[in-house]
Amino acid sequence: MATHEGSGMFIRVEVGEPLASDAESAKRLAGICPVDIFAAAPEGVGIVDENLDECILCGLCLAVGPAGAVRIIKLYDNNAPLEA
């Protein structure tokens, strides 16, 4: 399964298909993230690498799309995923 992903020093974000290539979902993710980790690109979800470590673990992005479509990984916590 293709993913759009990005890793910071503390946070890794993965967006799986079909969400990753869906322009409407990309807009929703870009609008919902309070620290601008997601961007709405023509080809789908873009990830703004420089903002990854600003993630405040709010979990709002996890509710966009089906369960597991967006994953927030805490690299400092044995790669524990953020729970919805």
Next chain:
Amino acid sequence: MRFYEYEAKAVLAKRGVPVARGGVAHSPDEAERIAREVGGEVVLKSQVLTGGRMKAGGVQFASTPEEARAHADAILRLEINGQSPRGVLVEAKSPVKKEFYAGVIYDAVAKLPVAIFSDMGGIDIEQVAEEHPEHVARAHFSTFQPFQEFRMKELVASLGVSGNELGALTRVMSKLAQTFLAHGLTLAEINPLAQLEDGSFIALDSHLDMEDEARDGQAALLAELGIGKEETRQARPPTPFEIRGAEVDASDHRGVAGRVVEFDGNLGCVIGAGGGSLTIFDALRKHGGRPANYCEIGGNPSVKKACGLTKLILSKPGVEKICVIMNVVSNTRVDIVARGVIKGVVESGYDPAEKIAIFRIPGSWEDEGFKILEKYGVDYCDRTVPMSEAARRAVEKVKAGA
């Protein structure tokens, strides 16, 4: 921020406090022109933000416009306590009969402004209070309730002033107090407040200090006086390190990670929260530490901002370690600050476990923060360890070179 005398007098005059005729000159030609317009004897005063003008030769009297020009030329070239003058104030020399003192400061203990009046002006009020306390009267007033002029009347009358003098001095005190309230001042002082031979009163010298935080609210007044945002009016010009600190703070609207003041120590400080900066700074010094800087961090700054502040502090020559100490935080997140600081240390090329002497930020999201600190081997503590003890541990580590 402090105002020059000519600015302070402009503010007071606008609110109805009498000041001498004259103006500020920036060249000998201008001084001569003002002296001619004023007519008669004039006094010329160097416009610097420091004391000791008279002793340094920054205050001169002139009987003619030509003499005023010559004095202005000398004063404008005269550096006082390392400061070059902004200009020279040229005012009519006033025939003084008696000198008083009028002041308003903020009483941090009572948490109210306090008006101070003395019938012994022209000398430091501290000296009068020490040597002649019976000549100093004080009265607090509210910042919330409407200003009541009778409080100033009681104040002036308490030193035995009566009749026309009482009315006139009450008006000056009231206008001074209202200026204090209207412009977010921390100090408003007229010394001396002179009674002239004709019985009228005039502000011969004045000193106003504005609370830094009031600057945005007083933008109209500052613009009117020609004071730009770049003019900080601090005790000394900011160092390049401090300017970079302000740039870090301004780089992101989230939270505060700035107000950096440079010192020559070896322990970098990332400190703050609810008065924590001053407390921690004092604790570090009490335990024999040599802080390399003062700063304030709080209000939940972004990772980038905490990272930028950390990198700035670590870039300062002589900084051996940093301590990260805050009061208990509520809106600031421990994990976000931990990420920022550790990122700053790593991007500066150091090992967080070695470079961070102590991390003591208890409060919001601390469990998540502690996971980050553990991952990078940083020595941390929770709220069971007082700020003073955390400061002591940091100082000991620097001393031990550990």
